[in-house]
Amino acid sequence: MSSDLKFGAIAGFRLVTADLIRLAAFYRAIGFDVGEPLPISTAEMALLGIAGTGMRIEMSLGTSRVDLDCYALSGRPYPTERSASDRIFQHFALVTDDAHMAWNRARDAGAMPISREQPVALPQSSGGVTAVKLRDPEGHPLEFTQFPPGANPDWRGSGILGIDHSAIAVGDLAASRRFYAHHGMVEGEPMLNQGPAQVALDGIDGVVVDIVPMQPATAPPHIELLGYRDRVSDTGQLAVNDIAATRIVWRSAHDALMRDPDGHFHQFSRADRLQTETLSR
Template sequence: MTLSRITGFRLVTADLDRLARFYERLGFTIGERRTIAADELRLLGLAGTGERLTMRLGPSLIDLDRFDPPGRAYPAEANAADLVFQHLALVTDDAAAAWARAKAAAATPISRYCPVTLPASAGGVTAVKFRDPDGHPFEFLQFPPGKNADWTGSGILGIDHSAMSVADLTASRRFYADHSLTEGKATLNEGPTQVALDGLDDVVADVVPMQPESTPPHVELLAYRTPRGRPHPLLAACDVAATRIVWKAGKHALLRDPDGHLHQLTR
């Protein structure tokens, strides 16, 4: 099965209005509230009802989904290495200004200081990781000048990728390759700047981009050698941590990768 293009992302929340207000302050345009169809709820394995708000930022779409009955809250003890972790990377031309804007809107930091500039061996980007008011992890990502032609302009521009922690890098590479994604240039991220970015001690992590036919956005695999990521019970689609990547794939289906990260396939 070919996963040809990421068309958007879906985040689960217990409070659509509160979370929409947060993203509006970051520059997202907020659409109309609508009911999630019964066929889609069945695809997700859910009983009950659901409603959705669609938000746009540049070329990027995020749906906020609320379900009744609700699922579990985002696990408060989870860190950036844990296997439940999946962040969306928002590109900006000024990570410090973007972080100040998010902090004023009630974001909470993951990074120990904000922002952090990584060494050239890790891409030379300036970044900060944080959580929205529901606990969903995000990253502001500022590329060095002239290093990424996909993104031009000023402010917070759109979603470059979704990065997820994985337990077995070989198995995850195989899974995404089997779905027609191509491996990009891997890096080994470590040292004091990575420690500061992830808010963890003694970080050593393999970072492997996996590219669909059409980008951006793409997927990144985060395989922490240290600290080792803790497993998490299988997420239901109504759980707040159950971020879904939405794909153009020629069929409607719900797919889980080897660590349980969710992919929603659409025609």
């Protein structure tokens, strides 16, 4: 079935947590609307290949959605030796009109820095945004992104507005481009990011990274492929219940779980498709 699956529209993201209530409190503190814990269905647990039971908290930020999943059969914690160029790296970029204020709020709630400084102003050749990378209290990477005024009409307002994209580190950029194109995504204009601002943003000396946007049929959010030149490290294959095993959830006519060439998870969900169709009526 995997060859027939297409990346149509991102319904949201799922993060694995060892402490559902604690991590939900962090995301509430930075601006998410947070629901109540609910059991994950037996059918979905079987799809994920995880024995036992699981609980989920659904969260929203504007039209963006993030779920927190906690399983009775827990996996490994987020690796302590990790960087923005690790192949397991996958963040989602939260759009804000004030990256400094967003970072201070997250830091006060328990976030840990990836970037070496306060939010960094990238040059126009690297998108011209002001951004900062960080980790939530369990290690999941995030980014706050502030676009220049009027630069992105998808985002208007104040505070933390929603998710613009999910960025993933890849080991073989050409293979990843082929994979995502095969499954229905359209390649955007690539960028080459390097220099002092990128070093400060990623917290990696001498960093040079190719960034390739991949656009689904409906966006935002979209996906960005991060090809770190001579820097990608491999921390091993993730199990679906490991804390680092973030899943992108796609609205689909099928229920399926798939990995990309670097092991990042994609979950196709009929429930999310049907929910969207119901809300649109």
